[in-house]
Amino acid sequence: MSRSKRVTIADIARQAGVSPGAVSFALNGRPGVSEETRQRILAIADQHDWRPSSTARALVGARAGVVGFAVNRPARTLGTEAFFTDLIAGAQSALAQHRIGLQLVVVPSIDEEMDTYRRWRRANQVDGVFVLDPRDGDPRPALLRSLGLPSVTIGGQPSREDAPATIWIDDAAAADSVFGYLAGLGHRHIVYLSGPAEYEHARLRAGVLRGLSERGVVGEVLETDYSPAQVSAVMRMLLSRRERPSAVVFDNDVMAIAGLRITQEMGVAVPGELSLASFDDSVVTGLVHPAITCLTRDTFTLGERAAEFLLEQLDAPETLLDRTGPVPVLTVRESTGRPAVA
Template identity: 45%
Template sequence: MRRTPPRRPTIKDIARRAGVSESAVSFALNGRPGVSDATRERVRRVAEQLGWQPSTAARALSGEGAATVGLVLARPARTLGVESFFLQLVSGIQEALAARRFGLLFQVVEDLGAECAVYRRWWAERRVDGLLVVDPRAEDPRPGLLDELGLPAVVVGAPDGPPGPPYAAISTLWADDTAAMTSIIDHLHTLGHRRITHIAGLPELAHTRRRMACLRAEAARRELPDVRSVTTDYSDAQGAEATRRALTGPRPPTAIVYDNDVMAVAGLAVAAERGLSVPADVSVVAWDDSALCRNTHPALTSLTRDTPAFGRRAAEHLLSLLNGAPPHRIQDATPTLLPRASTAPPPRGEDPAGSGAPHGET
């Protein structure tokens, strides 16, 4: 049964609890003269106890809503400046919102706890009418929190494991990471690769876990022992370091799959630094297509999709929720592998059956 969202505290609530008039509360909270220091302190203490926050939008004060949706990203800030996927996603989101004269409030935080704190503050301040939630995790607390607060949301990406409980105003928009990873392994296996390393992203994200699980399953199905995943923070620095470790191991991979374009380009540089040719010595695949993938030499084989359109659809589904539409679980198109010059058969003399340590992750 749908819970009634908690009521936001008001100036009237503060006045009642503090035993003063509403005008005295207004004077105290706005730093205006007309109340004693003791009253000002009491009012501020009560406001903090009640969780009151000032409304920052005139539309919210009039009860019309904020005409704004929020997006919080709990990822290392240093990785975002060159993260083409999110730039394209946000451009599509903004395009859909602008058509309806809605704004986008965006914030980067250090972890999931901070992200939940931002949601509570935005709710208390009436800053947003709804939220776009990215990077689902295992046992993700965010949908339950947003349902408790009564904030409509679209979760971009499928949860890890079975779908969570239905919520009154939370939709999910997702693409099939497992099918996408399978298409990459099919391509590399057909070319003859048996030693494959996956330079993955953040290990706590649901889509990272699905990609790694798919890689394990495909390696087991094809009896490929030299297939493994290595997790990173998505940055070029960690992507480069993971590539160096892979290429200096006792049985280096003949193909490397990167979870974004930035790490793939960094991997190209590391291969060149070691005197290796791509794709003659090692093949390279990027998860997300971008201008970087198309304009490097050689151009990178990558998964391609219309990411701005993906963002537009996410925003449009959220706007529908704000208009009273029921929530839905929507599967978007699976990204398509686009072979380019960075993949080719492995070097001659490589053992097609493979051997060595069992497949796994590090």
């Protein structure tokens, strides 16, 4: 077979001794061929470095063999958050087993995220998408329905009846394990440094903290943009008060490390004068001194399950039922202890 000529599905079918339809099923990861035949077809495609024609794919409505992930986060901070690197690695690991690619873009706003979905759909560039950070009044589910673009949301509670399928980790229960532990140690003034308040997980966590007022806990929620610079400024303000909180909980590990640095800058002993905890864990939180108490999540597995879920959704005629992700556990380290006696 001449290497100067573009290899087609028909060429692969002749060499494999099967129909072009069988080749299409195999290359798109669809049922209809045996696993032995699928592997033979894939090996021939690899041998000839076969890639689908984007023009032909758009004309016939065939699958792109790619799923999309538009992440609305500051590009400068994205690479420092272990949650995203682990989530993307897990998703990519599962997708690679099905020969499906992942197209990742970082967008500055939800409007740009929605424009990305429109562009992807017009060009038949992706078969489905992951959606992150559900929020109150979220406009994305309605848009995805109107576009006919399959999706799976990664969230902190079950989806509404008319919304796309969600793989979720109970953020309310997770928040209770963190805030409840601190309350059990005797802390009565706890500050939660959250990300943007419109995010579902921030709202759920804040609600759990405020609910501890029944146990005599004063819960204070301070919103940030996740950046170490803003977290540092807020921590300096907190530690300059006449009456400081006895515990601070951060939305992620990078925020927690930034907060720990400010306690060291201002000579505040952790945990002797202030306990610190984080809703995300990473290797670094266990290496700093003192090591930080964290909610440990198997985010790699969450990414794997989300990818498998999305691939199933692509073949399903209706919206699938929600699923739960791996349950997080509280990892207690040196940064938390009983509050100092006044």
